[in-house]
Amino acid sequence: xxxxxxxxxxxxxVTVEGTVEVIRLQTSAHITALLEIIITDGTGSMSALFxxxxxxxxxxxxxxxxxxxxxxxxxxxxxxxNPEYTLLPPR
Amino acid sequence: xxxxxxxxxxxxxxxxxxxxxRLGKPTALAVFxxxxxxxxxxxxxxxxxxxxxxxxxxxxxxxxxxxxxxLVAVLVILMFSYRxxxxxxxxxxxxxxxxxxxxxxxxxQFAGVALLTDYILTVSVSVSAGVAALYSAAPALHxxxxxxxxxxxxxxxxxxxxxxxxxxxxxxxPTYFFLFSIAFMIIVGVARALTGDLHAVANETMPTVxxxxxxxxxxxxxASGGAAMTGVEAxxxxxxxxxxxxxxxxxxxxxVMGSCLAxxxxxxxxxxxxxxxxxxxxxxxxxxxxxxxxxTSPLGHAIFLIIQGATMLILVLAANTAFADxxxxxxxxADDAFMPKQLTKRGHRLVFSNGIIALALCAAFLVVIFSADxxxxxxxxxxxxxxxxxxxxxxxxxxHIKEKxxxxxxxxxxNALGALSTGVVTIVIGVMKFMHGAWVIILLVPxxxxxxxxxxxxxxxxxxxxxxxxxxxxxRPVLRRHVAxxxxxxxxxxxxxxxxxxxxxxxxxxxxxxxxxxPARADTLREQWLDLNLTKVPLDIVHCPDRRIDRAxxxxxxRETAQGDTEVSVILPRLHRHRWxxxxxxxxxxxxxxxxxxxxxxxxxxxxxxRIAEL
Numbered sequence: 001x002x003x004x005x006x007x008x009x010x011x012x013x014v015t016v017e018g019t020v021e022v023i024r025l026q027t028s029a030h031i032t033a034l035l036e037i038i039i040t041d042g043t044g045s046m047s048a049l050f051x052x053x054x055x056x057x058x059x060x061x062x063x064x065x066x067x068x069x070x071x072x073x074x075x076x077x078x079x080x081x082n083p084e085y086t087l088l089p090p091r
Numbered sequence: 092x093x094x095x096x097x098x099x100x101x102x103x104x105x106x107x108x109x110x111x112x113r114l115g116k117p118t119a120l121a122v123f124x125x126x127x128x129x130x131x132x133x134x135x136x137x138x139x140x141x142x143x144x145x146x147x148x149x150x151x152x153x154x155x156x157x158x159x160x161x162l163v164a165v166l167v168i169l170m171f172s173y174r175x176x177x178x179x180x181x182x183x184x185x186x187x188x189x190x191x192x193x194x195x196x197x198x199x200q201f202a203g204v205a206l207l208t209d210y211i212l213t214v215s216v217s218v219s220a221g222v223a224a225l226y227s228a229a230p231a232l233h234x235x236x237x238x239x240x241x242x243x244x245x246x247x248x249x250x251x252x253x254x255x256x257x258x259x260x261x262x263x264x265p266t267y268f269f270l271f272s273i274a275f276m277i278i279v280g281v282a283r284a285l286t287g288d289l290h291a292v293a294n295e296t297m298p299t300v301x302x303x304x305x306x307x308x309x310x311x312x313x314a315s316g317g318a319a320m321t322g323v324e325a326x327x328x329x330x331x332x333x334x335x336x337x338x339x340x341x342x343x344x345x346x347v348m349g350s351c352l353a354x355x356x357x358x359x360x361x362x363x364x365x366x367x368x369x370x371x372x373x374x375x376x377x378x379x380x381x382x383x384x385x386x387t388s389p390l391g392h393a394i395f396l397i398i399q400g401a402t403m404l405i406l407v408l409a410a411n412t413a414f415a416d417x418x419x420x421x422x423x424x425a426d427d428a429f430m431p432k433q434l435t436k437r438g439h440r441l442v443f444s445n446g447i448i449a450l451a452l453c454a455a456f457l458v459v460i461f462s463a464d465x466x467x468x469x470x471x472x473x474x475x476x477x478x479x480x481x482x483x484x485x486x487x488x489x490x491h492i493k494e495k496x497x498x499x500x501x502x503x504x505x506n507a508l509g510a511l512s513t514g515v516v517t518i519v520i521g522v523m524k525f526m527h528g529a530w531v532i533i534l535l536v537p538x539x540x541x542x543x544x545x546x547x548x549x550x551x552x553x554x555x556x557x558x559x560x561x562x563x564x565x566x567r568p569v570l571r572r573h574v575a576x577x578x579x580x581x582x583x584x585x586x587x588x589x590x591x592x593x594x595x596x597x598x599x600x601x602x603x604x605x606x607x608x609x610p611a612r613a614d615t616l617r618e619q620w621l622d623l624n625l626t627k628v629p630l631d632i633v634h635c636p637d638r639r640i641d642r643a644x645x646x647x648x649x650r651e652t653a654q655g656d657t658e659v660s661v662i663l664p665r666l667h668r669h670r671w672x673x674x675x676x677x678x679x680x681x682x683x684x685x686x687x688x689x690x691x692x693x694x695x696x697x698x699x700x701x702r703i704a705e706l
Contacts, residue, residue, distance in 0.1 A: 019634070021646070024602070025620055026629035036629070038650070045650055054621060061607055061634035075600065076572075076654075 006043035008071055008078055015068040017041060017088065020061055025054070039065060048080035056085075064088040100253050113334045116344050121266035122412075123329060124348040126213060126322030128270060129409035131355040132402045133220045134319035135159065135363050136376035137469050141312040143369060146302050152367045154309060159360035162316050163353045165512055169323050170349040172484050172509030174342050175502045176327045179490055181338040185328040186483035187423050193486035193493070196427065197544070202482040203424055204539045206324075208532055209475035210417040213321060214410040214454035216472050218243045219463040220375075221406030227378035228399040240463040241455055243407055248451040251414040252444055262408060269405035270351060272398050277358035280384040284365050291367040292383050307523075314523040317473040317516060319356055323349070324480070325412060328419075377402060410454075418446025428550035429543040470528035475536070477517040484510035570693065572657040574600040576647065577664070578684070579630070581612070582619045585701035589664030590628060592699045596660060600651075603630045606643045640680065641687040648694045659694045661685075667700035 003014045018039035024047075026034040035053040038045050048067055050056065059065065069083030114122060138158050142151035180189060186206055191199035218240045226233040283289040326345045333340040359377065368379030381398045385391035422443050424430035438444030461467045487506040491499040521529055575598040577589045586603075593601055603620075607613035613632050620630045635643040644661070651659045663681045685696040 021634045023632045024629050025617060025632070027621065027624050027626055038631075055617075061610075061613075061632065062636060 004043040005041050005046050010071055010073055010078060013070050017066045020063045020065060021045060023061060046078055048083050050082055058087050064090060114332050115334055116340055118263055119333055120344050120347055121263040123325040125262060125266050125405055125408040126325055126412040127348060127352050129217060129405040130319045130321055131359055132377055132406060133465050134316050134356060135360045136370055137315040137318060138312045139363060139376060140370050140466055141315040145308040149367060152364050155360045156364050158313050158316055159357055161313060162319055163357060165516055166320060166349060166353055168509050168512050170345060171505050173327050173345055175487055175506050177330055177338050177341045181330050186479035187420055189483040189486040193489040198482055200429060200540045200543050202479045203420060204536050205475035205478035206420060207417060210413040211450060211453045212472045213413040215457040216465055216468045217406045217409040219458060219465045219468060221403045222463055223375050223465060224399045224402040226373055227375045228396055230373050233373045236463040237459060240458045244451055244455050247411050247414055248447060251442060251447045265404040265408050269401040272401045273355050276381055276384055276398060280362045289365055310519055311523040314520040315469055317520050318469055321473060321476045328416060414447055414450060417450040418443035421446040429547045470524040471532050474520045474529050474532050477513050477520055480513040481510055481517050484513055570656055570658045573598040574651050574657055575660045575662060577603045577662045579603045579605045582616060585664040585666060588701045589662050589699040593662045601628055603628055604633060604647055605630060606633045606635045606640045608635055608638050641684050644684060644688060648688060648691060652693050661688055661694060661696045662699055663696060664699045664701055667702045
């Protein structure tokens with residue numbers, strides 16, 4: 001079942017679909033690379049963290065993507081942590 | 092820029108040089124009378140023109156004198172009415188202040204706006220009439236009248252920006268020069284007429300006679316001559332400039348001015364009645380009269396030239412008085428929050444520079460539109476000043492009823508008579524000139540007043556909110572989170588300056604944001620950023636398919652402020668420009684972004700200048 005981003009709650013396992021709005025590049029002293037994306041589905045936006053990547057092939061700005069995983073809190077904001085992702089065809 | 096300003100306008104004046112130069116009666120007469128007296132240069136002519144164009148032929152000249160006398164009767168009523176105003180309002184008794192005090196703010200706006208439009212027309216009409224005096228003496232200049240008029244306006248504007256207002260002596264010579272030369276002309280003319288030596292001129296073109304004079308035509312001519320009355324209010328505006336006892340000196344100066352005006356007006360109209368000069372395109376009635384009076388001998392021609400010169404000078408000076416009055420009146424409006432606050436600012440030389448420039452632009456616009464033609468400007472003129480006469484006299488009548496000072500009954504009768512007669516004249520002018528152009532003013536004044544009321548509402552609203560909410564705002568909890576966002580176009584040293592500044596804020600979150608308009612550029616930046624290895628500063632690359640940077644950034648900040656617990660600082664690096672023209676060679680995206688982001692609550696925009704060494 002696909003949830004709306006505005007309905008997503010902490011510590012639940014959900015599936016959402018949306019468009020990649022922001023790609024955040026981050027280098028950190030602890031891990032080699034951290035990739036964060038922010039997706040939006042019209043009801044809201046949320047981020048997803050991927051560790052160990054500098055970029056993910058096919059996952060560019062404007063791509064439609066389905067994310068499935070557990071919701072955690074990162075700096076008080078709801079976030080996917082290393083979710084499963086499926087690239088969707090453009091609408 | 093500033094150096095150019097100093098060269099053009101002179102050294103800046105410090106605040107403490109702002110004081111009124113007190114004027115003795117002779118100088119004061121010169122300063123305040125130029126507007127009123129100068130209108131005799133064209134008032135008789137406009138009466139004749141209205142009659143001749145009405146198609147009654149030379150019979151026009153039978154009506155000049157009666158119409159002039161009727162106008163002088165109005166003038167006498169006005170003089171006595173203003174004697175009352177001067178005594179009751181010795182500090183500043185302009186129509187605006189008197190109306191505001193007694194009738195309220197809304198009527199005051201009408202009085203003020205009506206006067207402002209008339210000040211603009213004073214400049215246009217006087218300068219155009221001054222140029223007419225010039226081309227009557229030198230007909231070759233007739234085709235160049237518009238540029239010459241604009242040149243005069245430019246000179247007067249420049250003089251006023253420098254602040255010639257306070258130097259009354261500049262006024263004395265031309266005003267008395269005009270007064271005496273016209274008096275001389277009238278005396279010589281009357282003497283020649285009495286000895287039977289002065290005859291009607293042979294006009295080149297005879298006007299066609301199509302009908303008899305009717306009451307409508309006579310009222311129309313009366314309305315055209317009403318222009319002679321403008322400027323009578325000048326003394327009541329400037330009572331504080333007189334030496335003490337101010338109100339007594341102002342009153343006697345007013346009486347002298349009114350008498351001079353009446354004498355010249357009647358004299359010129361009487362001579363016109365005898366000489367019967369038909370006004371033409373390129374020769375004024377006044378110049379035709381002086382030619383007829385002094386003849387065509389070399390001496391006569393020399394005197395003719397002197398009179399034309401004196402006329403031109405005083406008309407230009409009359410325009411100058413509007414430059415003193417308009418900015419001051421506009422500043423009254425602005426002080427009461429009915430006009431933009433900029434009009435209350437004294438500029439480089441302690442004059443109301445913005446008001447001066449506004450007046451010059453409006454007057455120049457009219458001169459161009461009406462190609463410096465007095466006859467076409469006249470229908471717009473005088474209705475404003477009579478509106479303000481009526482309102483201020485009504486205000487004075489109310490003042491007498493409210494205050495009941497000594498002798499208030501007599502004052503009430505005088506001012507009520509003043510209000511009544513000027514009210515009737517206002518209606519006559521409005522009706523008679525309506526089709527000829529007065530409709531512009533009749534339409535414009537209420538629209539302007541509405542605009543001023545709207546402006547005032549805005550100011551009041553802002554003021555309310557600013558004063559009421561300061562306490563509450565300070566009592567509100569401080570937001571617990573602070574995110575700083577640095578806008579990045581390309582990775583260059585101005586961005587570096589911005590990031591260094593942002594780091595010093597020690598915000599809870601700090602990141603750089605790049606709006607991806609060009610994917611290739613975004614990819615380059617991405618590589619460069621990863622190479623930099625800035626561990627504490629992530630880079631957000633933001634999707635922007637429609638290339639509207641401001642919209643994309645609004646989404647970025649809204650994501651931060653959505654939960655209501657975050658202040659966002661948006662940091663916009665930009666080049667600091669040493670020279671004004673540097674502004675032109677860079678685009679102004681940063682300013683546009685700032686404007687659209689500043690509307691969002693808890694979003695704060697900071698420009699970080701990057702200084703580049705001068706070339």
